[in-house]
Amino acid sequence: MSKLLIDQVGKVFPARGKGQPTRALMPTSLNVAxxxxxxxxxxxxxxxxxxxxxxxxxxxxxxxxxxxDGAPVTGPGADRGFVFQSYTLFPWxxxxxxxxxxxxxxGVPERERLDIARKWAERVGLAGFVDHFPKQLSGGxxxxxxxxxxxxxxxxxxxxxxxFGALDNQTRALMQEMLLGxxxxxxxxxxxxxxxIEEAIFVGSRVVVMSARPGRIKADIPVELPHPRPxxxxxxxxxxxxxxxxxxxxxxxxxxxxxxx
Amino acid sequence: xxPLQPVSAAARVGYGVAFFALFVAVWSVATFGGYVxxxxxxxxxxxxxxxxxxxxxxxxxxxxxxxxWRVLGGxxxxxxxxxxxxxxxxxxxxxxxxxxxxxxxxxxxxxSAFIPLLILWAGIGETQKLLVIxxxxxxxxxxxxAVAVGGIRRDLVDAAYTLGASDPSVVRRVLLPNAAPExxxxxxxxxxxxxxxxxxxELIGSSSGIGHMITDSQALxxxxxxxxxIIVIGLIGLVSDFLFKAVxxxxxxxxxx
Numbered sequence: 001m002s003k004l005l006i007d008q009v010g011k012v013f014p015a016r017g018k019g020q021p022t023r024a025l026m027p028t029s030l031n032v033a034x035x036x037x038x039x040x041x042x043x044x045x046x047x048x049x050x051x052x053x054x055x056x057x058x059x060x061x062x063x064x065x066x067x068x069d070g071a072p073v074t075g076p077g078a079d080r081g082f083v084f085q086s087y088t089l090f091p092w093x094x095x096x097x098x099x100x101x102x103x104x105x106x107g108v109p110e111r112e113r114l115d116i117a118r119k120w121a122e123r124v125g126l127a128g129f130v131d132h133f134p135k136q137l138s139g140g141x142x143x144x145x146x147x148x149x150x151x152x153x154x155x156x157x158x159x160x161x162x163x164f165g166a167l168d169n170q171t172r173a174l175m176q177e178m179l180l181g182x183x184x185x186x187x188x189x190x191x192x193x194x195x196x197i198e199e200a201i202f203v204g205s206r207v208v209v210m211s212a213r214p215g216r217i218k219a220d221i222p223v224e225l226p227h228p229r230p231x232x233x234x235x236x237x238x239x240x241x242x243x244x245x246x247x248x249x250x251x252x253x254x255x256x257x258x259x260x261x
Numbered sequence: 262x263x264p265l266q267p268v269s270a271a272a273r274v275g276y277g278v279a280f281f282a283l284f285v286a287v288w289s290v291a292t293f294g295g296y297v298x299x300x301x302x303x304x305x306x307x308x309x310x311x312x313x314x315x316x317x318x319x320x321x322x323x324x325x326x327x328x329x330w331r332v333l334g335g336x337x338x339x340x341x342x343x344x345x346x347x348x349x350x351x352x353x354x355x356x357x358x359x360x361x362x363x364x365x366x367x368x369x370x371x372x373s374a375f376i377p378l379l380i381l382w383a384g385i386g387e388t389q390k391l392l393v394i395x396x397x398x399x400x401x402x403x404x405x406x407a408v409a410v411g412g413i414r415r416d417l418v419d420a421a422y423t424l425g426a427s428d429p430s431v432v433r434r435v436l437l438p439n440a441a442p443e444x445x446x447x448x449x450x451x452x453x454x455x456x457x458x459x460x461x462x463e464l465i466g467s468s469s470g471i472g473h474m475i476t477d478s479q480a481l482x483x484x485x486x487x488x489x490x491i492i493v494i495g496l497i498g499l500v501s502d503f504l505f506k507a508v509x510x511x512x513x514x515x516x517x518x
Contacts, residue, residue: 056423057422057423058419058422058423075422076419076422076423077422077423077425078423078424078425080423081423081424082419082420082423084416084419084420086414086416088414088416088417088419088420090417090420090421090435090438090439091439091515091516092438092439092441092513092515092516093438093515101421101424101426101434102424102425102426105424105425105426105427105430105434106425133514133515134515135515146420149424150423150424153424153425159423
């Protein structure tokens with residue numbers, strides 16, 4: 001049975017003023033198996049973030065349904081952890097308090113939730129920064145905290161919306177390794193949206209390619225690279241071959257998007 | 262001078278003090294130099310002498326105390342009502358749609374113009390003074406607090422929901438702490454405005470307070486006393502501003518630049 005079932009989910013944004021309604025997402029279906037790491041790859045504006053936000057319950061679908069463990073998704077909830085591209089740590093809370101935010105909402109006693117939060121801070125490499133405020137952290141550190149905050153809630157699925165999009169290349173590569181390491185150890189179901197081809201292959205076990213707006217799935221490609229994956233795998237022939245194939249797929253869509261289709 | 266180039270802390274204090282010195286110097290030249298008649302403007306020394314006289318012989322300290330108590334009393338009353346209302350307006354759009362138009366209108370009603378009415382309704386006692394401050398601060402507070410609470414980044418609210426926050430906890434654990442430093446800043450600002458209302462309230466139908474002393478001195482053409490009263494108000498404002506800033510920095514270290 002699938003963990004997450006996306007069944008003919010589509011999105012049309014209503015017309016503004018005299019304009020026509022815009023279709024952001026064609027009816028799309030996707031089956032996500034337990035502990036799958038799926039990356040959704042597409043040019044900007046292709047509706048991949050919209051799809052992820054619908055799964056997260058932050059936007060409503062115009063049609064179709066989403067089932068998580070058989071139960072329909074109706075709004076945002078603690079069973080789906082979400083990491084945003086923008087920095088969304090609560091500025092008035094320290095790193096450990098941020099990570100413990102969801103646990104406090106669940107009513108976990110203070111001692112226990114701070115213990116769990118500290119453990120997660122350690123796992124994302126922020127053991128020395130637990131009492132820092134977000135403004136004292138670099139962008140990479142903030143996103144690591146955001147990932148720890150989502151995971152500390154022990155969600156059924158982790159949704160990431162271009163989480164490393166605002167980071168420089170070196171930091172981004174380190175973050176990918178860290179996320180992959182966590183996934184290899186903890187086993188989680190992950191949906192990861194990105195427009196970076198290399199990133200999509202490196203962290204994913206399946207790459208779903210989306211077309212230019214209105215978005216639909218145009219390819220679903222398994223990544224048959226072994227785990228654990230060291231960063232050196234990015235230069236292996238298998239990796240490069242897959243990358244070439246995806247570059248071709250994406251290029252067609254990017255050209256379409258640029259032409260305004 | 263280069264645009265936006267910062268100055269050192271010491272230089273900043275120096276510049277600030279220098280202007281006060283310049284101000285007193287110009288005042289001294291104008292008065293001691295005989296360019297302005299004593300009747301219209303007392304010189305700095307006369308002002309200090311009159312101040313001393315007021316404090317020692319006329320119990321001016323009691324007037325100062327009365328004025329401070331009126332400002333704080335009226336202001337605290339306004340805060341007690343405005344804070345929950347402003348939070349509700351900021352957080353819940355129907356409440357905002359219901360109240361915002363009226364409050365926007367009411368905030369332009371001049372508090373001082375209510376004084377005759379308030380005297381009619383509440384007499385010339387303390388209630389009337391507190392009401393003037395209340396009317397002057399309340400509507401400003403409500404609107405500004407509502408804007409502060411509602412002006413949160415949408416993605417912070419989204420993040421809270423995806424972490425399992427309920428609607429009440431989004432208000433309590435996200436909207437409120439997010440707006441807290443700005444609300445504290447609003448308090449500092451509006452308290453400053455409350456000071457101008459209290460003096461007006463005391464100018465009419467009052468038997469104590471700094472404003473009352475100023476009206477009395479006007480009858481005696483004692484400009485030294487008037488200026489001393491005005492300077493005392495300025496000093497109290499300066500001190501309260503300073504205290505507010507210090508407390509805010511203590512309370513909200515995460516919001517400091």
